[in-house]
Amino acid sequence: MASSAPPPALTLPPSQFARLQPHAYLLAHLSPPASSNQPSLRANGRQPAQFRPTSANTGSLTHTNGSAVVRVGDTTAVCGVRAELLPTSDIASWSVSHASSGAHKRATTTKNDADADADESHIQDLNLLVPNLSLSTGCAPGFVPGAPPSALAQSLSHQILGLLHSTRLVRAEDLRVWYQVPSFGGDGDMDVDAEEDEGRKKKNDGKEIKAFWVLYIDIMIISLAGNAFDAAWAAVLAALRDTRLPRAWWDADNEMVVCSEAVAEATRLSLRGLPIASSFCVFEADAAAGWRAVIVPDAEEEKKIEEDQRRGMQRRWILADPDGYEEGLSQERVCLVVDREMGKTVIVKMEKNGGWAVDGRELKQLVDTAAERWESLKLILEQC
Amino acid sequence: MVAPSATLSVLNRADGSASYQCPSTGSNILGSVNAPVELPGRRDALKPEDATIEVFVKPGTAPAGVGERYVEGILKTLLGRVILGREKGYPRRGVVITLAIIGGESVGRGDPYLILLPALLHTALLALLSASVPLSMTFSATVLAVDESGQILREPSAEDAATAQSVHVLAFSSKGHLLLNESQGSFDFDTWDKVRQRASAICHGTQLVSADGDVAMAEDVDGRPLEGTLRETVEDQVYRDYNWKINAA
Numbered sequence: 001m002a003s004s005a006p007p008p009a010l011t012l013p014p015s016q017f018a019r020l021q022p023h024a025y026l027l028a029h030l031s032p033p034a035s036s037n038q039p040s041l042r043a044n045g046r047q048p049a050q051f052r053p054t055s056a057n058t059g060s061l062t063h064t065n066g067s068a069v070v071r072v073g074d075t076t077a078v079c080g081v082r083a084e085l086l087p088t089s090d091i092a093s094w095s096v097s098h099a100s101s102g103a104h105k106r107a108t109t110t111k112n113d114a115d116a117d118a119d120e121s122h123i124q125d126l127n128l129l130v131p132n133l134s135l136s137t138g139c140a141p142g143f144v145p146g147a148p149p150s151a152l153a154q155s156l157s158h159q160i161l162g163l164l165h166s167t168r169l170v171r172a173e174d175l176r177v178w179y180q181v182p183s184f185g186g187d188g189d190m191d192v193d194a195e196e197d198e199g200r201k202k203k204n205d206g207k208e209i210k211a212f213w214v215l216y217i218d219i220m221i222i223s224l225a226g227n228a229f230d231a232a233w234a235a236v237l238a239a240l241r242d243t244r245l246p247r248a249w250w251d252a253d254n255e256m257v258v259c260s261e262a263v264a265e266a267t268r269l270s271l272r273g274l275p276i277a278s279s280f281c282v283f284e285a286d287a288a289a290g291w292r293a294v295i296v297p298d299a300e301e302e303k304k305i306e307e308d309q310r311r312g313m314q315r316r317w318i319l320a321d322p323d324g325y326e327e328g329l330s331q332e333r334v335c336l337v338v339d340r341e342m343g344k345t346v347i348v349k350m351e352k353n354g355g356w357a358v359d360g361r362e363l364k365q366l367v368d369t370a371a372e373r374w375e376s377l378k379l380i381l382e383q384c
Numbered sequence: 385m386v387a388p389s390a391t392l393s394v395l396n397r398a399d400g401s402a403s404y405q406c407p408s409t410g411s412n413i414l415g416s417v418n419a420p421v422e423l424p425g426r427r428d429a430l431k432p433e434d435a436t437i438e439v440f441v442k443p444g445t446a447p448a449g450v451g452e453r454y455v456e457g458i459l460k461t462l463l464g465r466v467i468l469g470r471e472k473g474y475p476r477r478g479v480v481i482t483l484a485i486i487g488g489e490s491v492g493r494g495d496p497y498l499i500l501l502p503a504l505l506h507t508a509l510l511a512l513l514s515a516s517v518p519l520s521m522t523f524s525a526t527v528l529a530v531d532e533s534g535q536i537l538r539e540p541s542a543e544d545a546a547t548a549q550s551v552h553v554l555a556f557s558s559k560g561h562l563l564l565n566e567s568q569g570s571f572d573f574d575t576w577d578k579v580r581q582r583a584s585a586i587c588h589g590t591q592l593v594s595a596d597g598d599v600a601m602a603e604d605v606d607g608r609p610l611e612g613t614l615r616e617t618v619e620d621q622v623y624r625d626y627n628w629k630i631n632a633a
Binding site: 151152154155157158159161162165166167331332339344345346347348349350351352353354355356358359360363367 | 456
């Protein structure tokens with residue numbers, strides 16, 4: 001049994017090493033040995049705080065009212081906005097609850113936009129925004145095409161709807177179809193019913209809402225390589241910026257809402273602000289940090305360790321815009337949605353879950369990173 | 385501020401259970417935990433060296449929908465980090481947590497679950513403790529709303545939250561880490577920092593920054609820290625369970 005030939009050298013190409021030992025592979029990239037003189041980079045060649053190249057394209061789908069394709073690295077989201085009319089006569093409780101109040105509020109709030117809170121309730125009460133996100137497109141190996149929506153797809157849809165409501169991005173006023181009730185000169189021959197009706201309308205400036213536009217916002221992730229939320233939200237934003245609603249009016253003779261065919265008469269939505277999402281994940285050098293029964297250092301000790309190790313070994317990295325490979329290796333996620341108004345950063349949503357590495361100090365830095373991301377993505381969205 | 389009340393091991397057939405009432409938000413949650421259990425037919429989806437955590441949230445009046453999926457995801461991520469799923473007997477098995485919302489406001493479409501989230505988290509924690517699932521740490525959570533004048537409201541009602549400028553849910557581990565943060569509405573970082581301090585005081589009764597007069601008063605307003613309330617609930621239960629032994633000694 002004497003083997004004369006020397007055993008083959010045990011070397012692996014990087015791609016195999018990446019599959020066999022994903023954690024060690026990413027760690028080796030982030031903390032290269034000091035002797036190698038290599039900078040600390042992620043396995044995909046990015047700096048820890050670097051986002052993937054992003055491109056956006058609007059108006060790609062011709063049969064929608066507004067559409068966009070946003071590509072963030074290898075994650076691609078297609079979003080289409082379809083507008084449908086919801087006549088107020090089809091809303092069960094309309095005549096009781098809203099008919100008078102809507103017009104009243106309008107009269108008081110059109111001048112003062114900041115005061116429009118109550119006015120916006122139509123969007124939420126009548127569900128005028130209906131986003132839906134689909135991952136069953138064969139976007140990644142883990143998602144079966146044609147399968148029912150996964151828990152991830154459902155929670156992403158919910159997050160997008162929640163964000164649309166909480167940022168009040170779409171103005172309810174853009175979605176209303178008004179009708180100016182003509183005021184007839186002589187009202188001698190009116191019966192009592194009509195007179196009462198007329199009286200109510202007079203009170204409301206003679207204007208009433210005849211219909212609403214409902215926006216169905218459908219998002220398809222056609223390629224998923226991590227960080228679906230950022231791409232999906234950017235696609236929603238770009239598609240809503242692109243959306244044009246045809247001019248619609250109440251035809252009193254036919255008693256229905258009709259739309260104009262002329263493209264020139266269609267109006268764009270005027271959106272409130274430009275909230276932009278940026279996500280991060282935390283990569284821990286110690287793969288077992290989360291589950292080992294060893295006592296987890298408490299927050300105060302943690303800070304001390306952090307200070308000590310500032311100069312020496314880094315234990316954890318906060319990676320911006322994680323790709324699929326990095327998402328699989330980290331548990332802790334941070335999602336920030338920020339907007340900037342007159343040079344000030346306003347946080348619209350801040351989520352952090354799944355670990356204890358990110359606290360106040362780290363979040364403060366991330367808010368600054370997100371503000372930088374806002375600037376760059378704003379340029380991209382404005383150019384498309 | 386009326387402290388929340390909880391009872392452990394209220395269900396006979398489940399491995400562990402807890403019922404939790406929070407008077408200020410009006411929520412009433414019943415939770416059960418079964419662990420470790422064999423999950424049927426999921427061999428390929430199970431992680432070979434870790435426990436699979438399943439969370440189900442059942443709303444009081446409606447079937448579970450998209451919003452529940454979302455809050456289940458939040459709970460699963462947080463509990464996945466706290467449960468020691470690699471202890472003996474747990475890998476390739478499941479930890480099934482069911483939370484039924486028995487009382488309180490129902491959550492509408494697209495509404496965030498933020499107001500109910502602390503109650504759900506506390507119920508899950510107490511049920512896990514009642515089922516003796518190994519945990520790396522315990523935690524406590526609270527929800528705060530910031531109104532237009534910048535005033536911080538503790539555990540707001542649904543109407544307060546609807547009119548608030550921003551709503552924040554924070555969870556702190558028993559060791560003082562920030563485990564979870566869910567903030568919605570428009571706010572700046574300084575506001576959040578204040579909210580974080582207040583939340584930390586509510587959960588632990590300690591201040592992160594040097595305490596001056598104002599801060600000490602805020603602590604008095606908040607009454608006993610939540611961490612202590614939860615701990616006491618468990619201590620009481622343990623005392624009742626080992627009554628026979630303690631009295632015999």
